Amino acid sequence: MWNIKCENMEHLELKNLQSERLSNLIEKLYRKVAFYRKKMDDAKVSPSDIKDISDIRKLPFTSKQEVLDLYPYGLLCADMKDVVEIHMSSGTTGRPVVGAYTANDIELWGEAMARTLSMGGVNSEDIVQNAYGYGLFTGGMGAHYGAGKIGATVIPISGGNTKRQLTVMKDFKSTVLTCTPSYSLYLAETAAEHGFKMKDMALKAGFFGAEPWSENMRREIQERLHVKAYDIYGLTEIIGPGVASECEAQDGLHIQEDLFYPEIIDPVTGEVLLDGEKGELVITTLTREGTPIIRYRTRDITYFLTGKCSCERTLRRIHRLLGRNDDMLIIRGVNIFPSQIEHVLFNIEGVEPHYQLLVDRKAQLDYLEVQVEVNESIFSDEIRKLEGLEKDIEKELYSALGIHTKVKLVEPKSIARSEGKAKRIIDKRSI
Amino acid sequence: MLIKQISVFLENRAGRLFEIAELLGNENINIRALSLADASDFGVIRLIVDKPEKAAERLKKEGFSVGLTSVVAVEVPDNPGGLASVLKVMTDAGINVEYMYAFVEKTSDNAIVIFRLENMEKTVELLLGKGLKILQEKEVLSL
CATH class of the missing domain: 3.40.50.12780 (ANL, N-terminal domain)
Known part of the structure; x- marks a missing residue:
């Protein structure tokens, strides 16, 4: 352990440390960052309200959009003479963080x-x-x-x-x-x-x-x-x-x-x-x-x-x-993440993690189709076995997600491959 | 005794079958027999071709899921009751048919039925013992 004191701290000691650090932080942010001062004023919270770590719930959230809007120096809390390094995200979605x-x-x-x-x-x-x-x-x-x-x-x-x-x-x-x-x-x-x-x-x-x-x-x-x-x-x-x-x-x-x-x-x-x-x-x-x-x-x-x-x-x-x-999908009121589906597929012998999710609404009901590629190891020349595989995957998905899905077998490589973020979800619902 | 059948997974999409037929044609591969089995949103095409390895390799290269399965080709008299006589032998021997499909020979009085059966190797011995005519691979391909 690199830092046994911090990594192995008693609960109460940690809580006290967090409380002290939070209240110092808020006091400083209120003084030095206009963005946070306004946010706290709007939420009618003053630095003196923040004494314990549990008081954190009184504070407003900071969103990614706000961070982007504050480019370049809007979040700066230190004096420039004390800043020694600056980093930025790649900014693929517009301005960098x-x-x-x-x-x-x-x-x-x-x-x-x-x-x-x-x-x-x-x-x-x-x-x-x-x-x-x-x-x-x-x-x-x-x-x-x-x-x-x-x-x-x-x-x-x-x-x-x-x-x-x-x-x-x-x-x-x-x-x-x-x-x-x-x-x-x-x-x-x-x-x-x-x-x-x-x-x-x-x-x-x-x-x-x-x-x-x-x-x-x-x-x-x-x-x-x-x-x-x-x-x-x-x-x-x-x-x-x-x-x-x-x-x-x-x-x-x-x-x-x-x-x-x-x-x-x-x-x-x-x-x-x-x-x-x-x-x-x-x-x-x-x-x-x-x-x-x-x-x-x-x-x-x-x-x-x-x-x-x-x-x-x-x-x-x-x-x-x-x-x-x-990426979160809400299907019939249930929150579903593509990674949960991926996990189920990974654990089925021979099934490759190449899948696509098609969401649609049929007769006022959300409908989730999971398209799975058929590779050599799961292919059979018997329809009965392929249909059985669809049913087996549907059963596994049901036990993991708690909702019924329709599994559809598709040809190999028919789901677009992409270097970075794969296009996994097609949502056809018009809400 | 056993002959090689290739099978290909197909989505129910317009033109897929044509693509396979065209590909095999371009490679000078001749289709001797085929059957298409379909479920609600996909199908499996099963083919007996003159160059099964080459066909499988080319189709795989095109990104298809391809399987090679052993089947048996049985000669069946091309007259009423012909198929029944063959199936009776199998039924009496307690052999289950997974699937089958037939084609008619151009030049003889017989039809050929392709069978996929349980425990292929053992079953073939049994059928031979019962006097059924089972075609060799080269006989099928030269039809």
């Missing part, structure tokens, strides 16, 4: 990432091949600061140039890989093409984040790269990577809640949900100085796991992300 970091923020970031890497057993003996992109993107620098804090050797190779990645990995005996999960598989493929043997590499662990991935993908990565694959979570709005990550138990992501206060809310009503209830993750940066944020709606869907982790950390765990709020 901006994060400004003071020297303390960089310390904090390194701390959070040192905890993250330590959770997967990284120590000063390790050689970390950091294949996250360096630059405005938070991945590269975040992993860099964390590995540096631990005292590990960093190879700041950044992303791309895959053949060189493999040569470096082999020659310098990198023991740890940090990159996106999809890039790790691309590395494995390239290795196979060019005669590199992944099992002969010194790699033991990989820290993969910045895009959603699944349990099945983990299995594939672990098999093909011969590493233990850890899911790490973070976002530019909060700090970058290091917000939450898996320990060696690989059973949920410990959230660094002394630094980043998490809540799970109902995305429709905004009501705070109980442990175990699925909803949108909301985070407050308790100690950020540059661009702190209150109750940021991440749009990521997850839930708090209950019970103690086998690693002894007391930091609460969230389930691996189930999807984005934006």
